[in-house]
Amino acid sequence: MKTKWFSWLSHPESLLSCLTLVMLGWIYKEDPTFLQWEVQKELSTHIWETALMALPMTLIILTGGIDLSIGSTMSLCAITAGMLHQHGVPLPMGCLAAALVGLAGGWFNGWFITRLKVHPLIITLATMAAFRGIAEGVSQARPLSGFPKSFTWLGQASWLGIPLAGWLFLGCLALCAWIMHGHRLGRYIHAIGYNEVATRYSGIRVNRILLGLYCLSGLSASIAAILFMARRNTAKADIGAGVELGVITAVVMGGVSIFGGRGSLFGVCLGLVLIHETREFVSWHWSRDELNLLALGSLLILSVVFQQLLGHKRSS
């Protein structure tokens, strides 16, 4: 009985649910107004971009890879759309171009990883500098704004009490859940994370799957960039700086093993809720953004340490 109890507890998802409940309870005790629906709805606008990018990141980390360049891809996409808009191209075309740039950025990463066998960490670290550098060079680090009302409406509109970006995320989540649980692709992704070589020898097109995943990551970054522009009505080369940290923290906190092969979308959603509430509550309650950085960084380290200790216990 005791061992059964322990094995239930050692699932990252159940542990995370307990942690989330405890934290929400503590927040309720400290400051009940924070948990009101109106406040939460207002604050939730901050998380959707991170959440959207966390989905492909989950799949990538499940295969044992990582993508550090999403923040820079965001800035490159935003600058693409913004510059095109400034030169008189209609905004829908600009957004389409931004999506293509995002796809191309992801494809570039994926090409290096699958063809040249470069470690994902290194190539995405390189493109992290290169993409933002190009965005800075093209835009001369100037902010671009003056988007039409119909575009900024995208950032404010909501349906049934949930912002449009939220619906977009829920749709993508459903799609990802179907891929992971109802399609063989999900099995393949897990298999690549467990043992890439064995998967390759089983006749599964590993390279094609990986290339697709990195393209998807780039595409999600471009969508996030468009949502960000619609919300803030501005595009600048420094948007998305450090956003990869929030995304990776959420995924790793959600119990996805950084070595690949283990993890679930449900856990990632819990991780997103946890870091979102932590971040927002810290800014709300103490109104000091620097504590936020401290909290987020420590959360990442603690969750990885915890995962590591738990993993050892489970295997021994």
Place this chain on the structure above:
Amino acid sequence: MKDGFQGLRLGKWMLGLLKQRAAGLFCFTFLALGLVSLINPAFLAWGNLRDIAVQAAPVCIISCGLMLVLVLGEIDISVGSMMGVLAASMGAMVSATRWGLSPWIAVILTLILGTLMGALNGWLIAYLRVPSIMVTLGMLTALRGVTEVIMGGTWITDLPPGIRYLGTGSWMGLPICLWVCAGVIVLSTWLIHRTPLGRRIFAIGSQPRAAHLAGLPIQRVKFLVFAWTGFLTALATLVSVPQLSVVDSGIGVGMELLVVTCVVVGGTSVSGGTGHLSGVVFAVLLMTMISTLLIFMKLGENATYWSRAIQGLFILGAILLDHLVRSKKSS
């Protein structure tokens, strides 16, 4: 037949040059220098060259440590935020309105603090076996938060002359930071080529499993290398931050990327096991020169915004070059 032979020899010679990353970078650096001084002879003025060297010195000091980290097959992207914390704490220690310690004690405490932060990284990575990218990514953010907490939203503007001397003083005609940098390079060369620890670092990086079976203390070596990187970061902070009279909370932002770029462009393999200090030193010179080069090439002020893109392209080029050399070697 003879032509084919000649072509083969030429190819081999080129390949040899590619492998000698230091030689290639040396040629490239001097080519760039020559080109720019043709366009604008003012570039070769002693003052300008000294400014470039002073700019490169802290990057070089940290790169010496980070190279060993990469040789081990690990990575450390927290050095920039570490610099921020160290600069803030050093400023707070010596500032008369805060703690007002004597510069000597502040210097020693800063070095100890840097070593401790590096050791914390090393402990998590070596003994708790947490992947280095996760630990240092977390540190990158958390330590930036610590910096903001220490600074408390203000700037420190009253650095006493004792500590300013470290940044502005010179000895035998050369700024102090250049002496420190030279000392670190000599020490690192000695460490790599003349001590068992240096051998062990390369052994662990190139074949972790074999090193483990041979009974090498992998955990201790990793721990020491990360602590050493922390120490060098503190050293770099001490000689670079007092060059200006103001300490703000943005010190060291982006430093980690610059240092990793330098080390990778300098020919250190990212999968561990190989690396040459000379290549890294030339890469540091080249990378820190980029923005100055862009200014002196008279391309207009717009050109300086491209410096980060050029930095990124260099690291991409280094990765491609690495791939070419590897695929040639295996065929």
